[in-house]
Amino acid sequence: MKSVQTGAPGAIAVVDIERPAPGPRDVLLRMRAVGICGTDVTFLHLGGMPIGPDGQTRAVPLGHEPAGEVVEVGAEVTDVKVGDRVVVNPQAAPSGIIGCGGALGGMSEYLLIEDAVVGTSLAVIPDEVPYDVAALNEPMAVALHCVNRSEAKPGDKVLVFGAGPIGLGATIWLKLRGVAHVTVADVLPERLRTALAVGADAVIDSSREDVAARLAELHGTGANSLGQPRPDTDIYIDAAGVAAVVNTALTSAKWGAKLVTVAVHKKPEPIDLGAILRSEMTILGSQGYPTEIFEVTPQLARHWDRFARLISHRVPFADVEHAFRLALTPGAAEKVIVTFGDEG
Known part of the structure; x- marks a missing residue:
């Protein structure tokens, strides 16, 4: 599958990696929409995540504002099913914060949710909420x-x-x-x-x-x-x-x-x-969301048309480089959402 990570300073790299295989306690999502955040832009300016005092960096998988569709469910997971539409808590991943220095990034065709638990690592959203609006859950x-x-x-x-x-x-x-x-x-x-x-x-x-x-x-x-x-x-x-x-x-x-x-x-x-x-x-x-990550979800669903006004650009994943150019250009865009296939 294709996944986006930091490349040279100011640029992304679209790389081919293995599609994850979920374990018994995991869920695999097909990505439907992922937001681009100022944190992504910071990583891009640096060319990755700093790893030492000499200015060295390592590549970072990007995308910590994902919304997707469940396509595979581990045998021990009982509270979600294939076809569910979900939003994600990027801070709950055992392998590190999704899209912010962890091993996984949501700006990929598929995303593995490790130790998937509804209310902790993911939440189900109603069918009527568009995926692009659902991707606003984290911000x-x-x-x-x-x-x-x-x-x-x-x-x-x-x-x-x-x-x-x-x-x-x-x-x-x-x-x-x-x-x-x-x-x-x-x-x-x-x-x-x-x-x-x-x-x-x-x-x-x-x-x-x-x-x-x-x-x-x-x-x-x-x-x-x-x-x-x-x-x-x-x-x-x-x-x-x-x-x-x-x-x-x-x-x-x-x-x-x-x-x-x-x-x-x-x-x-x-x-x-x-x-x-x-x-x-x-x-x-005020830093992050100690308790709020899924407290917002019912209200986001109820008032999704109001929150939708925050999105200035919707860009297909096939044109993801353009999406990040918009995000990197001051004043060019307010909120860019990358969409995958049918994002409705």
């Missing part, structure tokens, strides 16, 4: 964990920085949670249009608008610990990953506001720590 779990970390309540007013897939996913989860007002800030007009389409109450073009002033119009006016006027925004979510976003949140924060960072900051950057004293802001990190 939407990341977005849900961020929202869970925020502990947002219905009466809260929230600003999400960054209208990429995670920021937009967080926006959807916040609104499904009943949060009163969610504003999304970004610098790209098309992203802001998508934010409104998935349920944001308002958007801010941070390339030309004063974020704090606009927030005060939208959320009202509060005060920091010194009594200075600040937007009455309760929660800021950093899904952008740039220092300017963090500093905007810190300097805009009212007393007791909260900042949740889910974006990857690729290098250390200066931030205004002094501003924390003026707001006593709580800063939280």
Whole structure:
């Protein structure tokens, strides 16, 4: 079968490998759709996964956002059957995280699910959910964990920085949670249009608008610990990953506001720590999905048409090199899903 792994820096390699044979506790999936993530792009820039201080790397099988169809079931597996449509927990694989340094990658024609257990390593999705939307299960779990970390309540007013897939996913989860007002800030007009389409109450073009002033119009006016006027925004979510976003949140924060960072900051950057004293802001990190990987699945299925708006490009596996070129080109695509055969 064909499988995609990292090649030279900035490129993929499509290689021929043996189709896996499931053991008694395993399941074999025919891939139907796999998302491309920023982590994949990072591996491609590096030319693989670093293995030592001298800059050496090893090739990495790619694809940690898979959705597929069960085609073989081991003799000891009783809770899935051939023909089931499933999403996968890439972190549950005994041989390492699927598509993120482990021995297996979902960007392949077939994927072995080792020690397959429903609710741990995979979950069955309803027939009506398109495979391309099902492939959003993993990144939407990341977005849900961020929202869970925020502990947002219905009466809260929230600003999400960054209208990429995670920021937009967080926006959807916040609104499904009943949060009163969610504003999304970004610098790209098309992203802001998508934010409104998935349920944001308002958007801010941070390339030309004063974020704090606009927030005060939208959320009202509060005060920091010194009594200075600040937007009455309760929660800021950093899904952008740039220092300017963090500093905007810190300097805009009212007393007791909260900042949740889910974006990857690729290098250390200066931030205004002094501003924390003026707001006593709580800063939280959000990494992965300790419990959320299959908590998202029923809601994803129920609202799949809403989540489908996050997908900007659907590219057949036969043209997978084009799919990764899109993902590697800044501004060329938002969310690229690679499809295999009939992805419906």
